[in-house]
Amino acid sequence: MTFNEFNFKTQLQKAIDDAGFKEPSPIQADAIPIILEGKDIVGQAHTGTGKTAAFGLPILNKLECNGDVEAVVIVPTRELAMQVSDEIFRFGKFLKINTATVYGGQSYSRQLKHIDNASVIVATPGRFLDLLRDGKINIAPKYVILDEADEMLDMGFLDDIKEIFTFMPNERQTLLFSATMPPAIKKLAQTILVEPEFITITKSDVTNSKITQTFYVVEEKERDDALIRLYDFKNPEKSIIFCRTKKEVDRLSTFLVSQGFMAKGLHGDMEQRQREEAIRAFKTSKLEILIATDVAARGLDVNDVTHVFNYHLPFDSESYVHRIGRTGRAGKEGMAVSIVTPHEFRMLQKIEKNIGTKLEGRSVPNISSVKEKKVTDLMNKIKEQDIQDYALALVEELKEEYDISTIAYKLASMISSSTYVKGNNKIGKSEQDIQRLIENANKYGDSNGRDRNRGGRGRGSRGGSRYGGSRNRNDRSSDRERSGGDSRRRNRSGDSRRRRD
Template sequence: MGFEETTPIQEKTIPYGLQGKDLIAQAQTGTGKTAAFGIPIIQRLETDASDIQALVLTPTRELAVQVAEELNRIGQFKKIRALPIYGGQDIGRQIKSLKKHPNIIVATPGRLMDHMRRRTIRLQSLEAVVLDEADEMLNMGFIEDIENILAETPSERQTLLFSATMPIPIQRLAKKFMRDPQVFSVKAKEMTVPNITQQYMEVQEKKKFDVLCRLFDVQSPKSAIVFGRTKRRVDELGEALNKRGYAAEGIHGDLNQAKRDSVLGKFRRGAIDFLIATDVAARGLDISGVTHVYNFDIPQDAEGYVHRIGRTGRAGKEGLALTFVTPREIDHLHTIEALTKRKMERKPVPSIGDAIEGQQRLAVDGLLEVVQQGNLQGFKVLAEELLGEHDSAILVAAALKMLTKETIKEDAIKLTAEPPLRAKKSNNQRYSKGRPQNKGGKNWGKPGGGKGKGRSNRSSSNKWK
């Protein structure tokens, strides 16, 4: 699969997981968690069993699909098959796939419970259960569903819990359903990937969009994700970028599954250069080749920041993460720096002249790329005629001007302003009665994206450990 060495969390958990023991792993997204639980589980499974032997619970349908794909790659030579089960997909199609006897089910809690009620999925033969991104499932109100699901599984199963943070309800869940679990964690100094260059710019709210466009022109990112705080922000930003001539589309919790798949497919194929996303929509996305991450709005907390920038700098490649900070948000930035133990480099705002120079450089690169591709015979006669009438330098200058994107007046587009975030004094908490605030999207893992009866998280004690 191209793996050359283990990540810190893999090194700690794989040997222990191979022994069939319960474990808790505290690790961020992008640290190789899927292989950390996938390798020991697949190694221990029997290939000739007809029942479901392992279950992986995930908060979102996107993550379910990506985890299943990864497990299928890990298990291909052992003939271990994983099937994603999630809301928004035809349940009849899922039932048909279940009749082919997959070894592993990767599911969102809501849709799994639908199958359990229909008796199309039975958990009596499970040997292992994985709770992936447990804290995010708590945030989305799945804690009661998870308890109901675990109550239906064999008591002798192996349980592996992966979570970026360990709030009190998750600790209670572990105490109730796990057997003497060993706890492994990635230290704070390892929270952010070393090969991601982290920068910030102090920008007034009303100037953010123009500065973002200048950055695109100066940096020419091949593939970038832009994070906005709300669904409205994502919609407005996507529309505005397209008006400026950038190929961009947005993704957030209000989009149906078909639209989300379409947008992500375009981004993976390179049909669009910029993916605009809310935190909830981007949770669990595993897209290779992302060169730049732009935090158009500063994230709510350190965990959100680490999750966002982890979209780039993957598989040992270099990445750049740049965060816009309004003057009133500087203290909030310093709070994130303190918790991640990583200073961001302050960068000056690029000028319009810098943007024009970047566009010109992009035009030159485009012209040289066409020259390298060759196959210009059909244009040579016309070129020679033009050179007979005009100076060669003038002709090249005209071609570059034509290739350089026309600049729209910077005051032509206005976005709805978002209020600034302030640094919080009490441990930077973002919970109130067990529900996240200002998450920017619906609960995706449930059928229809709604809350559903009996699926709210009623815990009122949600402080971090």
């Protein structure tokens, strides 16, 4: 089955083709026809199965683009809101569809301005409910989608969701997606949906078994050193490094070039010509490393990528699955490597739970281990090397001045410089340290060993916003949509933006 069989609008199909989407995933194949028929659905599918396109594509196809807000997507976190908004904006670009992203962090006036020009709102529950309660927006969307409903339940948003639906019109199509179906979500579905169709996708559909998934635990300041050491040890033929922000892509590409790697960045702020040049060079192996953001790498189709590196873990499991899916293609084996800090263990465990796979924790190799592997690789290369006529002539000429042993020592000295290993001998945590971190995380529910009730809900990495730069303490503590904090803080935050990747 291909996406052409859904008979989407020409402009929408063009966007799908541009994104490199060929065959629909199981959730897409099952859900899209039902949504196009106008029926409500309950989709039980884990993150990483392609849910965003499963509801986004048919809804975009149905929009009339009449100047009103026609669809609302409600998600649990600001990071997921950004991702879903990016995805919908990208698929709707030829339909001239604008999206407004509503979550904590910015002024009301800014987000209201974007809502005025939007056909689709992607929102976290707290700020969206504030706008509805205060009468700042008066909308009657034809389509309402709840994504990651069980996550919103865990974060304490169930009452907010119920109240939001008191503001929604009775005549609407409602779609609910959830990885699990606890009783509260089943009851919610009975309340807000009308004779829904049920779709279930199992965990076994999520990841490729040919991809070996590992992680290495380091301190924040060791990320660059760990990345270089892992490249020295693994020596990947062709790899992609994923970063969260465009700024991070630029910095890391400059750093790797300075270390002698053939690397280039890929992100949405680059001109189209630059992006095409980078992708072409990567596909033709003129580049060995492509450093990219999640959005920029969507639709990138290269079958011979041997390794994927997560410089930082993504904010959600679906991005993780999309990232590692760039390797292990066309029946080949692949390696997915994640660099994490102890603070990111909760995020790591959430990804493992959602994808139904345990990642293997390993220690970053020390200098002697890397050197030993480099020497072994070099010896194997020498053994496999065919003897060429020009080499015979060169050795015969050198024999006039040196004996054969001296010639061999000199040649070995020249080529063995490639076995030199830079950096500190020890980088990151040992496997014993990693095991203790895992045990503490399992015992306390928090990678720092703090009691969950005392320490608050884990927020994952504090390494910065998806859209560049680090967040300050006030941003993190005031954002209920992300941290599940006190509802009294909601009126301090909010944002809406039109995505232009």
